[in-house]
Amino acid sequence: MLLSEKNAMTEEIEELCSNYGSYRESLLPILNDIQLRFGYVSEFAQQEIARVLDIHPVEVYGVVTFYSFLSPKRLGKYIIRLCRTISCDMAEKSSIARVLERELGIRFGETTSDMKFSLEYTNCLGMCDESPAMLINEQVFTKLTPHRVAEIIRKYK
Amino acid sequence: MPIINNKELFPTDYNDRILIEALKKTPQDIIYEIRESGLKGRGGAGFPTGTKWNLASAAVAEKKFVVCNADEGEPGTFKDRVLLTDYLPMVIDGITLGGRAIGAQKGYIYLRGEYRYMLGRLENYIAQMISENRLGNNILGTGFDFTIEIRLGAGAYICGEESALIESMEGHRGEARNRPPFPVNRGYFCYPTIVNNVETFASVAVIISKGADWFKSFGTSKSPGKKLLSVSGDCRKPGVYEVPFGINVKELLKLVDARKTKAVQIGGASGYCLPRSQFDRTISFEDASTGGSVIIFNQTRDMLSVLKNFQEFFVEESCGQCTPCRVGNKKLLDGVEKIEQGECSISYIRELMDLGRSMQMASKCGLGQSAPNSFISIVTHFENEIFSSR
Ligand SMILES: Cc1cc2nc3c(=O)[nH]c(=O)nc-3n(C[C@H](O)[C@H](O)[C@H](O)COP(=O)(O)O)c2cc1C
Ligand code: SF4
Ligand code: FES
Numbered sequence: 018m019l020l021s022e023k024n025a026m027t028e029e030i031e032e033l034c035s036n037y038g039s040y041r042e043s044l045l046p047i048l049n050d051i052q053l054r055f056g057y058v059s060e061f062a063q064q065e066i067a068r069v070l071d072i073h074p075v076e077v078y079g080v081v082t083f084y085s086f087l088s089p090k091r092l093g094k095y096i097i098r099l100c101r102t103i104s105c106d107m108a109e110k111s112s113i114a115r116v117l118e119r120e121l122g123i124r125f126g127e128t129t130s131d132m133k134f135s136l137e138y139t140n141c142l143g144m145c146d147e148s149p150a151m152l153i154n155e156q157v158f159t160k161l162t163p164h165r166v167a168e169i170i171r172k173y174k
Numbered sequence: 175m176p177i178i179n180n181k182e183l184f185p186t187d188y189n190d191r192i193l194i195e196a197l198k199k200t201p202q203d204i205i206y207e208i209r210e211s212g213l214k215g216r217g218g219a220g221f222p223t224g225t226k227w228n229l230a231s232a233a234v235a236e237k238k239f240v241v242c243n244a245d246e247g248e249p250g251t252f253k254d255r256v257l258l259t260d261y262l263p264m265v266i267d268g269i270t271l272g273g274r275a276i277g278a279q280k281g282y283i284y285l286r287g288e289y290r291y292m293l294g295r296l297e298n299y300i301a302q303m304i305s306e307n308r309l310g311n312n313i314l315g316t317g318f319d320f321t322i323e324i325r326l327g328a329g330a331y332i333c334g335e336e337s338a339l340i341e342s343m344e345g346h347r348g349e350a351r352n353r354p355p356f357p358v359n360r361g362y363f364c365y366p367t368i369v370n371n372v373e374t375f376a377s378v379a380v381i382i383s384k385g386a387d388w389f390k391s392f393g394t395s396k397s398p399g400k401k402l403l404s405v406s407g408d409c410r411k412p413g414v415y416e417v418p419f420g421i422n423v424k425e426l427l428k429l430v431d432a433r434k435t436k437a438v439q440i441g442g443a444s445g446y447c448l449p450r451s452q453f454d455r456t457i458s459f460e461d462a463s464t465g466g467s468v469i470i471f472n473q474t475r476d477m478l479s480v481l482k483n484f485q486e487f488f489v490e491e492s493c494g495q496c497t498p499c500r501v502g503n504k505k506l507l508d509g510v511e512k513i514e515q516g517e518c519s520i521s522y523i524r525e526l527m528d529l530g531r532s533m534q535m536a537s538k539c540g541l542g543q544s545a546p547n548s549f550i551s552i553v554t555h556f557e558n559e560i561f562s563s564r
Contacts, residue, residue: 042343045326083330083348083493085329107471139329140247140487145249145406
């Protein structure tokens with residue numbers, strides 16, 4: 018990480034802390050915002066958050082690794098999360114999965130080399146009546162068909 | 175899509191003027207009305223809401239909190255999404271009435287990370303409520319101060335469990351606490367806290383406006399009122415249905431136009447699987463109890479792969495804190511894979527059923543206690559199918 022990037026991160030974290038308050042209960046809101054803005058919560062970010070909240074960095078690491086939407090590893094700009102739970106599974110989620118892998122040229126759990134897309138599975142998105150469903154960042158897409166998925170990916174590319 | 179049928183309990187033309195009338199009532203009157211209605215929690219466990227609120231109201235503390243559980247992670251459940259989308263005024267009024275009833279000044283909505291796309295709309299609505307003085311200080315001149323803040327989850331099913339939810343709100347890993355003490359005595363930062371489901375709060379708003387007797391005119395004596403069901407899987411009309419408690423599975427299948435049904439999963443992955451022979455069972459707390467999830471399987475479905483899907487869910491979502499759940503779920507999944515490969519003896523299956531029963535007794539929280547339900551019910555009812563093809 019460049020020094021200028023580090024400074025920008027520190028500034029961002031300090032600002033979030035002054036918005037949410039420097040309390041332990043602000044940890045998850047801060048982490049959610051950092052994740053959304055940078056696509057991951059880097060080791061440096063974890064240390065800085067620990068410093069401003071005055072808690073041990075291990076506490077921050079423990080929380081980051083507990084929640085599936087927080088990542089200590091850098092992910093792509095667009096994180097695609099396909100639901101693999103039962104109702105989507107029965108609605109041919111596996112054909113959607115194949116289209117995603119083919120269109121992006123990566124497997125589930127991987128990130129494209131241009132850092133644009135990450136592909137992951139997730140559990141029930143609460144869209145079972147419109148299955149199969151997926152998220153791209155916070156945006157939800159339902160009633161997916163192979164054709165529609167390819168269209169959606171093209172728009173994001 | 176809003177609720178598909180009926181809409182008696184959750185009318186699309188909800189009259190939001192009831193709030194001012196309701197806030198003129200004393201906290202005791204509100205609690206009395208809710209107790210009279212016999213409302214039980216809609217999140218799955220079915221604890222009587224009036225009793226919970228009474229306990230929190232009786233607790234002596236300098237602060238109290240109301241938490242609306244919008245974590246909705248149970249596979250096959252999506253009725254809270256519909257309530258938050260199309261019936262938000264009822265949910266917010268219900269939370270406010272909860273605050274009034276127990277003497278809290280602050281409410282939270284714990285919204286699952288998957289529903290982040292709703293966040294902007296929810297925040298705008300709350301801001302509008304504040305500008306109309308329907309939230310904030312001295313609400314509508316009644317002398318009652320109450321605000322609501324939204325807390326976003328980050329993708330963890332266990333955070334729907336009320337004590338794990340509170341841990342998460344406090345900025346920790348979502349690991350369930352030992353209970354007792356219950357949140358009504360020691361909840362958010364050890365202050366008395368009521369945690370209720372989205373649908374429970376929406377139901378409160380209706381009960382206060384239409385009265386306990388009206389509410390009790392629906393349903394059964396042990397399960398008064400109506401319930402939202404989230405129906406998905408093999409049917410022509412999936413969606414959210416408003417049904418009176420006591421409706422049986424057969425009637426429900428007709429309502430949603432399901433054909434050639436082989437089995438119905440009631441209560442999501444942590445619920446039970448009912449075979450055809452049990453389709454006269456009723457949806458109610460005393461019989462087939464559900465937080466709202468109904469998943470339908472037709473004759474083409476392989477019940478072992480259904481079970482595998484559920485079991486993978488639990489292995490993934492266990493918080494890992496206690497052994498029966500962390501290791502037990504893994505063992506059950508291994509067993510399912512063994513069956514799949516035709517390598518599992520009937521006697522080993524019996525051992526796994528025993529393991530499941532131990533998990534029900536020895537796990538620390540509801541996740542591990544209910545995780546084996548699917549395994550036990552599917553293996554019991556579909557043993558022939560599962561083994562004959564392998
Ligand atoms: C693993 C697990 C997940 C749960 N998820 C939810 C949930 O998403 N929403 C919910 O309202 N209750 C959930 N519950 C039940 C809550 O612990 C709690 O009983 C409920 O929020 C109380 O509200 P109610 O009485 O209004 O139902 C869950 C319980 C367990 C054990
Ligand atoms: S039962 Fe499972 S989810 Fe609950 S505390 Fe134990 S390991 Fe965690
Ligand atoms: S099973 Fe995929 S959204 Fe519920």
